[in-house]
Amino acid sequence: MSISTSESVAEDGRRWSRTRRARFALSTLRERIDEPATELRYESEYELLVAVILSAQCTDQRVNEVTPAFFEAFPSPQALAEATQEEIFPYVQSVTYPNNKAGYLAEMGRQVVDDFGGALPETIAGLRELQGVGRKTAQVVASVAFEIDALPVDTHVFRVANRLGLTKEGADAADTPRKVERQIKRIIPKADWGEAHHLLILHGRYTCTARSPDCQRCPLTPACRYYARKQRLPASLDGLDAAQGAFFCNTCGRYFDAPAAHTDRYGQEQTACPSCGSMQVFEAETGEPTKTVPDYRV
Ligand code: SF4
Structure with missing residues (x-):
């Protein structure tokens, strides 16, 4: 469904197509955010995978608090493979769903050692075979650690893409992360996917927050569909x-x-x-x- 409204027209009279919004948002955020990257702390692909698994439904800050001790206790997939869920639990008990995550990590360590020769699989499909690794986690690790083109959609990317108007509406509304991913991949050049993922996350985390987006200080207001509609209330x-x-x-x-x-x-x-x-x-x-x-x- 295409909706024609004045919010679709920019000051220069040109239409704010989804592609144009994406271009504007990324170029503007690029100027404001130096070196967009994950805020999880890690020093190896293995550590990144552990941190991303722990970060599901949890803040990066909390994960960064527990990972130093975790990595000291379990410095490699081999060390993790020898640990039980009960041994891992104390190291992750302050993150969300600690029981489940301790179990996933124990099994993931065993899988990496038994099924992948002790090294992380370097494809999205391979990563998804590991316990605790869903579509988003696999894409984040593949993109960050192995530079595979991927545009994972987490809660921040989902919210910001929809608010900005990078997604469709009506019958084609992007009401799931998968739909958002499909739609924004079509309007963002493949070479920019990894960077776009981080820019949108950081914008969502610090400016376009879930409860109270800081539109007054946001540089994306000229292109933002949500902001335009708010103004018309x-x-x-x-x-x-x-x-x-x-x-x-x-x-x-x-x-x-x-x-x-x-x-x-x-x-x-x-x-x-x-x-x-x-x-x-x-x-x-x-x-x-x-x-x-x-x-x-x-
Ligand atoms: S203008 Fe407001 S709603 Fe739109 S991207 Fe910026 S903070 Fe988010």
Whole structure:
């Protein structure tokens, strides 16, 4: 579905296509972020793999706190292969899902030694055979350690790509990491995938955060679909009388308690007036508009 709105047009009158947004975002972020790279600390491919497995649903900061002692205790796949889940657990107990991760790591060490001759497989498919290594982890390790073209989509890349408008909408909405990956790979040159992955992660981690994106200081506002829509939300109203109803329709001027629902042209369900169907609805108590802009999280 293609949606034609004023937000698709830049100041120079040219259209903000997804490709143009991606180009603008990457060139702008490149200027702001020196040497985009993972914030996980590691010194070998093996250490990187361990750190990435530990980082699932956990912060890089927390992982970096536990890995020095872990790598001292288990400095190689061979050392890990000889350890049991119970022996590994104390080293990872402060990261998320420590039981599962300790089990994955023990099995991963054994697999590397028994099935791959003690060295990490250097392909995405090979890495995915290892315990605890899903699609994203395999792509991160392949991209960072083996310089294989990959554009892994984690929670930050998922959110930022959708907010910026690097993804499609409507029936083709990128509502899974896999769909985001497919869509953004088509608009970002292959040679830039690895760098784009880090730039989008760092932008998501420090500026376009999940709970409160710092749009005021973000250099990507001219191209950002989410920001453009936020700007078009109606301003709050003063002087509403909550005694007359929980909601107020600014189109027909009625108060009401039981709102209707309406799906807007972006596929977002909005509160609507039960009398006239308008989505210009405000909370009577606060005067805030009920209209929301679609946001994306995984
Ligand atoms: S303008 Fe706001 S929503 Fe858009 S990328 Fe920047 S911080 Fe994120």
